[in-house]
Amino acid sequence: MNTPLFTRRRFLRSTVLGGAAAWTLPAFVDNTLLALESAAREMDNAPTGRDHPILVILQLAGGNDGLNTLVPYADDLYHRARPRLALAEAKVLKLDDTAGFHPALGGLRGLWDEGALAVVQGVGYPNPNRSHFRSTDIWQTASDASTVERHGWVGRYFDACCQGEDSTAGIAISPSEPLAFLGKNRKAIAFRQPADLRTAETGGEEAVMEEVSAGGSSIEALGEARGSHEEEAPADFLRRVALDARLSAGRIQSVTARFRPSVTFPPSRLGRDLELVSRLVAGGLPARVYYVSQGGYDTHAAQAGTHERLLAELDAALTAFAHELRAQRNFDRVLLMTFSEFGRRVAENANGGTDHGAAAPLFVMGGAVRPGWHGKAPSLDNLDRGDLVHTTDFRSVYATVLESWLGAPSEPILKGRFPVLDFV
Amino acid sequence: MKPVGPGDGKGQAAASRSMSQPARCASRSAHHQAESKNFPPDQISAKPIPLADVEIVVKEARPTWTPENAAHLLMRATWSARPGEVKRAVDEGLEATLGRLLSDEADDDLFPEPEVFTSGRLAEMRREVAGLPRESAGRMQASQRLGRAERLALRELQGWWLARLRFSPCPLREVMTLFWHGHFATSFVKVRMADAMLWQNQLFRDLGLGRFEDLVLAVSRDPAMMRYLDVTGSSRRQPNENFARELMELFTLGEGHYSEADVREAARAFTGWRLEPATGRARFIPARHDHGEKTLLGVAGRHDAAACVKILCSQPRCARFITGKIWRHFAGMEAQEPTLRRLEREFSSTGGSIRAVLRAVFTSPEFYSPGLRGRRIKGPVEWLVGTLKLFDLPPLPTLRMTSALRELGQELFAPPNVKGWEEGRAWISATTLLARERLALELFRPDVERLAPGLREAPADQMAEELGKCLMPCNFSPALKNQALAALSEAGDGQGGGSTERILALTRFFLTHPEYQLT
Numbered sequence: 038m039n040t041p042l043f044t045r046r047r048f049l050r051s052t053v054l055g056g057a058a059a060w061t062l063p064a065f066v067d068n069t070l071l072a073l074e075s076a077a078r079e080m081d082n083a084p085t086g087r088d089h090p091i092l093v094i095l096q097l098a099g100g101n102d103g104l105n106t107l108v109p110y111a112d113d114l115y116h117r118a119r120p121r122l123a124l125a126e127a128k129v130l131k132l133d134d135t136a137g138f139h140p141a142l143g144g145l146r147g148l149w150d151e152g153a154l155a156v157v158q159g160v161g162y163p164n165p166n167r168s169h170f171r172s173t174d175i176w177q178t179a180s181d182a183s184t185v186e187r188h189g190w191v192g193r194y195f196d197a198c199c200q201g202e203d204s205t206a207g208i209a210i211s212p213s214e215p216l217a218f219l220g221k222n223r224k225a226i227a228f229r230q231p232a233d234l235r236t237a238e239t240g241g242e243e244a245v246m247e248e249v250s251a252g253g254s255s256i257e258a259l260g261e262a263r264g265s266h267e268e269e270a271p272a273d274f275l276r277r278v279a280l281d282a283r284l285s286a287g288r289i290q291s292v293t294a295r296f297r298p299s300v301t302f303p304p305s306r307l308g309r310d311l312e313l314v315s316r317l318v319a320g321g322l323p324a325r326v327y328y329v330s331q332g333g334y335d336t337h338a339a340q341a342g343t344h345e346r347l348l349a350e351l352d353a354a355l356t357a358f359a360h361e362l363r364a365q366r367n368f369d370r371v372l373l374m375t376f377s378e379f380g381r382r383v384a385e386n387a388n389g390g391t392d393h394g395a396a397a398p399l400f401v402m403g404g405a406v407r408p409g410w411h412g413k414a415p416s417l418d419n420l421d422r423g424d425l426v427h428t429t430d431f432r433s434v435y436a437t438v439l440e441s442w443l444g445a446p447s448e449p450i451l452k453g454r455f456p457v458l459d460f461v
Numbered sequence: 462m463k464p465v466g467p468g469d470g471k472g473q474a475a476a477s478r479s480m481s482q483p484a485r486c487a488s489r490s491a492h493h494q495a496e497s498k499n500f501p502p503d504q505i506s507a508k509p510i511p512l513a514d515v516e517i518v519v520k521e522a523r524p525t526w527t528p529e530n531a532a533h534l535l536m537r538a539t540w541s542a543r544p545g546e547v548k549r550a551v552d553e554g555l556e557a558t559l560g561r562l563l564s565d566e567a568d569d570d571l572f573p574e575p576e577v578f579t580s581g582r583l584a585e586m587r588r589e590v591a592g593l594p595r596e597s598a599g600r601m602q603a604s605q606r607l608g609r610a611e612r613l614a615l616r617e618l619q620g621w622w623l624a625r626l627r628f629s630p631c632p633l634r635e636v637m638t639l640f641w642h643g644h645f646a647t648s649f650v651k652v653r654m655a656d657a658m659l660w661q662n663q664l665f666r667d668l669g670l671g672r673f674e675d676l677v678l679a680v681s682r683d684p685a686m687m688r689y690l691d692v693t694g695s696s697r698r699q700p701n702e703n704f705a706r707e708l709m710e711l712f713t714l715g716e717g718h719y720s721e722a723d724v725r726e727a728a729r730a731f732t733g734w735r736l737e738p739a740t741g742r743a744r745f746i747p748a749r750h751d752h753g754e755k756t757l758l759g760v761a762g763r764h765d766a767a768a769c770v771k772i773l774c775s776q777p778r779c780a781r782f783i784t785g786k787i788w789r790h791f792a793g794m795e796a797q798e799p800t801l802r803r804l805e806r807e808f809s810s811t812g813g814s815i816r817a818v819l820r821a822v823f824t825s826p827e828f829y830s831p832g833l834r835g836r837r838i839k840g841p842v843e844w845l846v847g848t849l850k851l852f853d854l855p856p857l858p859t860l861r862m863t864s865a866l867r868e869l870g871q872e873l874f875a876p877p878n879v880k881g882w883e884e885g886r887a888w889i890s891a892t893t894l895l896a897r898e899r900l901a902l903e904l905f906r907p908d909v910e911r912l913a914p915g916l917r918e919a920p921a922d923q924m925a926e927e928l929g930k931c932l933m934p935c936n937f938s939p940a941l942k943n944q945a946l947a948a949l950s951e952a953g954d955g956q957g958g959g960s961t962e963r964i965l966a967l968t969r970f971f972l973t974h975p976e977y978q979l980t
Contacts, residue, residue: 168651170650170651174878185878185879185880187878187880187883205891212868213867213868213870213892214890214892216877221887223886223887223889223890223891223893224890225890225891225892226890226891226892226895227892228892234895235899270836271793271836271837271838271886271979272835272836272936272975272976272979274886274889275838275889275894275975275976275978275979276975276976278889278890278891278894278975279894279898279975281891282891282892282894282895283895285891286891286895338601387596388596388601
């Protein structure tokens with residue numbers, strides 16, 4: 038049992054009761070303390086009763102070769118463009134009589150059969166940019182190819198819809214917050230493992246709690262400031278972020294120590310990251326969006342072996358994640374989407390690889406998904422300078438996730454109107 | 462002094478007249494006795510005082526020069542306000558201090574460029590790559606070697622600049638170099654040439670306090686900028702609009718103060734520039750330049766790059782845009798209208814002298830107003846280098862500093878995009894705040910003796926007060942001191958911990974306190 042949590046709560050309560058009777062504990066501290074306490078209670082891996090939908094964004098960094106992931110095996114143009122790299126029809130995991138998965142995606146094939154997987158085809162955007170950095174930024178900020186946006190699309194969602202909450206709305210398993218999470222109000226936390234959130238020696242929750250209660254009117258100031266973060270004095274802003282950060286960090290560390298997955302995750306980095314996400318979901322954290330990333334997809338040379346290894350890693354990790362969420366009875370609450378900054382050229386290059394391209398398919402996985410094909414397969418004979426032309430704007434995918442899954446208005450967040458698809 | 466609005470008419474002029482009259486009368490009366498035929502007394506009160514004259518009186522108001530004001534100026538302008546520095550500034554007075562801060566003293570010989578740049582090794586490797594056949598395995602390997610060499614060179618460059626930021630005898634100039642780096646944001650991630658980043662850095666240092674127009678023109682010919690915004694190769698057949706757009710939107714005017722047509726016309730003016738592969742420097746090729754008639758912001762002519770820059774920098778909007786940004790950077794908040802107008806006037810009347818604008822900022826009474834003090838959030842580089850200065854510590858190993866700065870969101874030579882870094886509260890998130898607290902303990906090992914000479918025998922109360930004032934000169938408060946003492950006692954002080962331990966514990970408390978981020 039984690040007694041310090043009880044001590045802190047009792048400490049704070051007693052200070053308040055012992056002090057001026059006019060003080061009330063600001064709601065955010067109260068909520069988070071309740072959450073801490075519930076996490077401290079003996080619980081198994083059953084869901085804690087929180088039922089908000091959760092989005093997991095999985096970035097395939099480097100530019101995933103969509104054509105060898107979702108293979109148009111029946112199209113002769115595919116085989117002619119890639120004499121060495123094209124996957125043989127016999128090896129492809131056929132989904133129908135036009136396309137199938139790369140052989141390494143057996144687990145995803147299973148999820149497809151179970152109705153837990155949707156594929157959105159030909160996703161991209163007008164005037165595709167073939168620079169990793171610029172195109173990644175475009176996907177992260179949902180901007181046009183020609184505009185530079187400071188803030189990420191998920192950050193804008195946090196600004197618009199998660200104002201009232203004082204804890205972190207986004208959790209990224211990564212060394213720093215992804216641009217997608219960057220909003221006017223910073224409501225996300227990023228770490229590689231829970232130990233990264235260890236707080237400074239003399240800092241720690243006690244000192245901050247002490248400070249909050251000893252600061253006299255500062256509790257009221259903190260409580261009042263909740264409604265209007267813009268006018269908040271800088272010192273109060275910093276103290277609030279510090280308190281939030283510590284409480285979130287404390288909660289994350291306690292939850293990850295407490296909840297163990299019932300499924301064995303693969304030992305790859307992606308496997309470990311998704312395992313961590315599954316524990317945070319099990320722990321009932323109020324975070325709405327998670328972000329993980331798998332790198333290495335920039336296969337300019339010797340693609341065959343590298344791509345197979347990456348897809349196998351992806352497959353194993355996603356399948357374990359799905360099974361674990363099912364065991365937790367949380368699978369219906371979670372939607373996972375993949376994205377990559379671009380696909381790759383249709384034709385292979387001279388080094389057994391492919392160069393930066395444009396449109397590519399993406400996966401959406403979850404218990405509530407409307408499974409199967411979505412969007413239109415891009416044409417292989419009507420190319421744009423050797424690249425596939427997109428048939429679905431990626432911002433439609435975002436609009437769908439925002440409106441149909443997170444329940445948020447997409448137009449102000451995406452700064453434009455994009456048709457909602459029906460994969461969820 | 463009440464601000465005088467434009468077009469206020471006689472009523473307002475009369476009101477200001479009654480406020481300003483005594484001063485003018487006093488100064489005029491002596492004059493008046495000497496030349497009574499020129500200034501008959503009844504005519505002074507009869508004539509409405511012209512707006513310009515009233516504002517002259519406002520301009521004469523100087524901030525009082527107290528140790529608090531001196532510390533505030535030094536913290537904001539140089540990232541450090543140690544007791545000795547504050548005393549010197551107080552003794553010298555505001556004018557002399559500013560003169561010293563804004564001096565043009567060259568200090569390049571104190572900071573020799575890293576050998577990788579002086580040896581020309583990178584240029585040599587580039588020539589080697591260019592000489593190999595395309596698509597060949599040899600070229601790919603040489604290219605990878607070059608890429609690694611460039612990244613290593615960049616790290617050395619980062620260390621070199623951090624050393625300058627730490628030790629330069631002209632700290633304000635280094636602060637402005639960083640400011641311009643954020644304003645004319647250019648990233649190594651796209652440029653991929655470490656020496657080009659060095660040249661650009663020197664450009665900001667050499668021209669950053671001079672005339673803004675000269676700075677902008679030099680930036681438009683800077684190889685790193687040309688690569689970053691695709692100026693290189695832009696020809697009259699296919700003018701590239703990238704630079705022209707950012708020049709107006711981000712560098713000189715701001716969004717909404719130009720049209721798409723202006724962007725297209727300006728793009729034509731910047732054609733004809735090419736980067737020489739051999740030297741990496743910019744060269745103008747007249748045949749590729751569009752010499753035709755262009756109309757930019759209503760001005761017609763055969764504008765070339767220099768003419769274009771001149772038109773943009775003489776716009777009143779440019780004065781407001783640039784002075785507003787400089788003020789916001791040092792003040793941490795928006796200025797009031799009268800201050801803004803004074804800064805604009807300073808900019809316009811000096812041909813865009815940044816030095817003059819800075820002087821106006823740092824002599825403006827608003828800069829020293831209580832509502833402005835201790836309320837600005839330090840950026841990561843300021844936090845890191847400022848703490849090193851405070852403790853009189855040398856720079857750490859470059860890799861430790863650059864990885865800390867990356868965690869905190871400000872990597873030198875790699876701003877996130879062409880808009881640079883968003884300042885103020887944008888620096889702070891749960892992640893970066895926890896990181897600042899953790900890194901503060903990991904990175905900084907102050908020498909207790911030098912930090913607090915003579916404090917070892919002091920009682921805890923005095924220790925907390927003096928350490929606190931030293932570490933947070935502009936936002937230390939009695940409440941903070943009490944929290945420090947409370948934390949000290951909770952940590953078990955008095956159970957055999959010596960005075961050194963106590964000083965270290967207090968230092969740790971202040972360094973990891975959320976308010977340490979304020980200046």
